[in-house]
Amino acid sequence: MDRLLTLEMFVAVAGEGGFAAAARKLGSSPPAVTRGIAALEARLGTALFHRSTRAVSLTDEGAAFLGEARRLLGELAEAERTVRGVQAVPSGQLYLTAPVMFGRLHVLPVVDALLIEHAALGARMMLIDRNVRIVEEGIDVAVRIGPLADSGLKAVRIGRVRQMLVASPAYLARRGAPGVVAELAGHELIGMEGPRTTNEWQLASGRWRFERRPRFIVNTVDAALAAAEAGVGIANLLSYQVAAAVDAGRLVSLLPDEQPEALPVHLLFEPSRAALPSVRLFIAAMKARMRMTGLV
Template sequence: MDRLLTLEMFVAVADEGGFAAAARKLGSSPPAVTRGIAALEARLGTALFHRSTRAVALTDAGAAFLGEARRILADLAGAERALRGAAAVPRGQLHLTAPVMFGRLHVLPVVDAMLAEHRELGVRMMLIDRNVRIVEEGIDVAVRIGALTDSGLKAVRIGRVRQMLVASPAYLARRGAPHRVADLKGHDLIGTMGPRWTSEWQFARTRWRLPAPPRLTVNTVDGVLAAAEAGLGIANLLSYQLAEAIDAGRLIALLEQDQPPALPVHLLFEPSRAALPAVRLFVEAMQARMRMAGLG
């Protein structure tokens, strides 16, 4: 029989004053406790209890051994608590990926706070505007914007963003503002190219196909944003990419009544990684960050 279990049985019998009471405390049976004490006594080569039909009492050897048994069990419990505590501390390398601008605006502040709090944690961030292969590329957590495919990965929804049309005050003063989707035909449009490039702009009730090619095409979000602020045309970007420029008055939202449904923002990771302290901490911190940014 397991040595630690027999020690637990011995202490329980001493504390409870009987085999039946000890069995109830341990969730065991009186015969199992009796066998456990007998095995312990055989291993030690001495009797630990005086037994009678009315009571169970410690022998001198049992009384001397009780203190040692309590110390052994206490030391084990302390070691287990220390190990659980150590396991709960985020440590090692956390591999993250996110779209470039989202990572800069919302993931990097979370990582900054995590690294300041947890000295044994390191982070590798891959900021890229494509959907990486999470398993093959060794990613712990990925930020995904938009509808998800059924991949077998665990998904935690942390917020939502909107697709928005914007232009600068200078452009609108020069060319006027579109009032309907069809009015876009008479405007300069800023297109994008790259992994997320599309020749159609989605609206609530229709799609608008961009001219081929648009008046201006740029391959980065920052480039599209800069072009729109410079008054070069109307851009179609996500709300988190535009928030600061709109708040500062450098860009103005257009056709808000025709905005398509919001896009979900998820964190994706393998189910086996869900219990990792660093992953749990990052997920919780990102949920708080999105709420604070009004995107939750």
């Protein structure tokens, strides 16, 4: 069977999570895809998928090979676009992921504008407050906030954000504002469950551990923000999350000298994706958005 076709089948099965779904995407049949994957595995001398009656998942060897397969197919597609003379025209579907609130506030406006301007471009965006597996899930570009782990992925730094302690004017009128870190122990705190779950807050002077469990614990940024604005207590959120509320006077920044070092905002993607017109356009637009909003 044609080697290029078996690579396309492999990437499709990995992306769709099954042989039947991959066959539908490719306009083929499940038996043909099954034969293609079997031929590829025989050629490579290793199993690429774990198969069961309920699910198909990548083996360690399959996960390692997926990035290379996508890179090869991406380079071929880019070469074809160059020959056709359309290398500067963004087209196809751009698959993005970002933290929920950052995506809603800053990625969504960029994508909206790109879709309006470029009729041949489509987009799919997954907003989720955890780091997804970029290669395995077929992500073109991921927004990451904070330090990056070592990987073979390419990163472009586009901005930075800071952690901020905030509370509402009503809460501060009732309880007073902490003047030093030690006074936080006497205040009502709003805690977070999820990717940022911790029993301490990172401050400029070091890690401050909760002496008692926060009175209110939520699992989304929106809920923590709403609770802080309602006067429930003090929240520790990121600057882009509270910017509108602080500017409008609904929240007040506390202990500004205790803000820790800024966290970088990166766009993360496979090196092979860098040549895609849609990816280049998105990166440039996100850089412009960060400059416009002051998150640089």
